[in-house]
Amino acid sequence: MSLFKRIVIFTILGTMTLFFIHTLSVQASGSQAKIGPVDVSGMSQKEMRKETQKIVDVWQKNDIIIQIGRNEVTVSGEDFNFDVQQSVNDLLKKIDKPWYDFWSPTPSASVDLVVNETENLRQKLQPILGDETDLQMKELLKQVALLPNRPLKIERKNFSFEEGIEISSASINLKEDEVESITQMTKNVNGVLVKPNQELSFFQQVGVPESIRLGSIMASALYQNALQSGFEIAERHQALLQQNYTEPGMEAVIKPSKQYDLKFIVSRDSSIKMRAEVEGNTLNVKFYIAAGEKKPDVKVYTADEESIPSGVIYRYNESLGAGVTESVQQAKDGLTISVYRQIRTEKGETKRTLMSNNYYAPIHEVIETSNEEVIVEEPVTQDPEVDSSFEVNEDTTEVPTEDDVVTPTPPPNEPTADELKNATVDYSEDEDYYYYIYSVEK
Incomplete structure (x- = not known):
C-alpha cells in the first residue's frame, strides 16, 4: 500500500474516531448544559442520565402538595412519570454539531425535564378540576419539570x-x-x-x-x-x-x-x-x-329605617261637576333606610361597613276638584333628580361599632304642607306606573 493511501486511511479513521467520541461523550468545554434544574455541564451522555435520574429519584420519594385555590391535595412523587432518557436526548439534539465541526466549543443549552401524568394522578385531581383537567394538567407538569421544593399551585381558569x-x-x-x-x-x-x-x-x-x-x-x-x-x-x-x-x-x-x-x-x-x-x-x-x-362569610342587612309621611295636593279640573272631587293618585309614604355589610375575615375579625344611605321620596295623594279657589300651576315635564347627598356609590372605610346609631341625613329644605299644596307637578315614568313629583320653588 502506498504511503499516500495509508495517509488517507489514517486521516479518515482519525476523523471518524473524533466524531464518535464527540457523539458518545459530549464535553461542555466551559459551556453550560441543563436538564430542567439539573446541571449536566461537561458530562457524557451516560453521566447526564445518571445524574438527572439521581435527583429525580430523591424528589419522587417525597409527598407533593398541590394547592388548587384554597384546597390542598397531597399526591406521591411516584404519581409523576419522568422520562430521563428522552430528556437527555432532547439536550443532545440542542448541543450536537456536525461531525466536521469538532474543533468548535459546544454551545450552551437547556431543556425541560420530560414528565408525564399517571392514571393515579388524574384520578386524584379530576374530581376537583373537572372539565379543566387536561388544561390544568399541562400547567402542573410544567411546574413539576422544575422539581420544586415548594407546594405546586393551580388556579382554576374555568369550571x-x-x-x-x-x-x-x-x-x-x-x-x-x-x-x-x-x-x-x-x-x-x-x-x-x-x-x-x-x-x-x-x-x-x-x-x-x-x-x-x-x-x-x-x-x-x-x-x-x-x-x-x-x-x-x-x-x-x-x-x-x-x-x-x-x-x-x-x-x-x-x-x-x-x-x-x-x-x-x-x-x-x-x-x-x-x-x-x-x-x-x-x-x-x-x-x-x-x-x-x-x-366568604358575609352578612348584608338594613337598619335605621324611618318613614317619611306623604301629603295631599289639590288640583283644579274644570271638567268635573260642581262640588265634585276625585282622587287621581294614591299616597305612599317615603322612606330613609341604611344598608350595612358585615364581613368576617379569616382571622376571625368582623368588619362592619355602612354601604349606603337611601332616601325615597314620598308620593303625595293628588285630588282633582272643581273648586275654582284651588290654584295649581300647570305640570312641567322633566326628569326628576335624586339629591346626591342620598347616594353612596362607593364602599366607605367607616366601621361603626355596634353601639353606633347612624341616622341618614334628612332631605334638605323639606317643604311644608302649605308649600306642597302649591307645588309644581312634574311628570315621570321611571316607575311601574306614571306618577308625579312635586317641586317647591324656593
Missing part, C-alpha cells in the same frame, strides 16, 4: 356550575312582558368568568338596556350578588322612589342618558362565575367560586 360553590343569589319577579327582554340580557351574563380584582361594568358587560326599568332589574340582581360576595362597589345609583321589584336599598338604577352605571370589583384572589337565568317569570342570578375555594 362548571355543578363543580362550583354558590356564594350569593338574587331572585326578582318579572312581568309577563319583561320576560323576553330580560332573557336576552342574561345571555351577556350567564357563564361569564370574572377574574380576581377585575372590575365589571354593567354597560360594558350587558350593554345598553331597552328601558331604565329593565336595565335596573338586571343591575339590581347583580348588585345584590356583589354585596353578598363581599365585593367592592365602585358605582351604584339608587332609585328616586321605592321600587316594587326589590326591597329598599337593594336596587341599582341604570340610566344611559346620565351614564348611571353599576360597577363592582371582584376583590378576592380567585375568579367568580356568574349564572343568570329566567325560570318562568323569575330572574335568578347567582355567583359561584371553584370547588376548594373558601366561601
Whole structure:
C-alpha cells in the first residue's frame, strides 16, 4: 500500500474516531448544559442520565402538595412519570454539531425535564378540576419539570356550575312582558368568568338596556350578588322612589342618558362565575367560586329605617261637576333606610361597613276638584333628580361599632304642607306606573 493511501486511511479513521467520541461523550468545554434544574455541564451522555435520574429519584420519594385555590391535595412523587432518557436526548439534539465541526466549543443549552401524568394522578385531581383537567394538567407538569421544593399551585381558569360553590343569589319577579327582554340580557351574563380584582361594568358587560326599568332589574340582581360576595362597589345609583321589584336599598338604577352605571370589583384572589337565568317569570342570578375555594362569610342587612309621611295636593279640573272631587293618585309614604355589610375575615375579625344611605321620596295623594279657589300651576315635564347627598356609590372605610346609631341625613329644605299644596307637578315614568313629583320653588 502506498504511503499516500495509508495517509488517507489514517486521516479518515482519525476523523471518524473524533466524531464518535464527540457523539458518545459530549464535553461542555466551559459551556453550560441543563436538564430542567439539573446541571449536566461537561458530562457524557451516560453521566447526564445518571445524574438527572439521581435527583429525580430523591424528589419522587417525597409527598407533593398541590394547592388548587384554597384546597390542598397531597399526591406521591411516584404519581409523576419522568422520562430521563428522552430528556437527555432532547439536550443532545440542542448541543450536537456536525461531525466536521469538532474543533468548535459546544454551545450552551437547556431543556425541560420530560414528565408525564399517571392514571393515579388524574384520578386524584379530576374530581376537583373537572372539565379543566387536561388544561390544568399541562400547567402542573410544567411546574413539576422544575422539581420544586415548594407546594405546586393551580388556579382554576374555568369550571362548571355543578363543580362550583354558590356564594350569593338574587331572585326578582318579572312581568309577563319583561320576560323576553330580560332573557336576552342574561345571555351577556350567564357563564361569564370574572377574574380576581377585575372590575365589571354593567354597560360594558350587558350593554345598553331597552328601558331604565329593565336595565335596573338586571343591575339590581347583580348588585345584590356583589354585596353578598363581599365585593367592592365602585358605582351604584339608587332609585328616586321605592321600587316594587326589590326591597329598599337593594336596587341599582341604570340610566344611559346620565351614564348611571353599576360597577363592582371582584376583590378576592380567585375568579367568580356568574349564572343568570329566567325560570318562568323569575330572574335568578347567582355567583359561584371553584370547588376548594373558601366561601366568604358575609352578612348584608338594613337598619335605621324611618318613614317619611306623604301629603295631599289639590288640583283644579274644570271638567268635573260642581262640588265634585276625585282622587287621581294614591299616597305612599317615603322612606330613609341604611344598608350595612358585615364581613368576617379569616382571622376571625368582623368588619362592619355602612354601604349606603337611601332616601325615597314620598308620593303625595293628588285630588282633582272643581273648586275654582284651588290654584295649581300647570305640570312641567322633566326628569326628576335624586339629591346626591342620598347616594353612596362607593364602599366607605367607616366601621361603626355596634353601639353606633347612624341616622341618614334628612332631605334638605323639606317643604311644608302649605308649600306642597302649591307645588309644581312634574311628570315621570321611571316607575311601574306614571306618577308625579312635586317641586317647591324656593
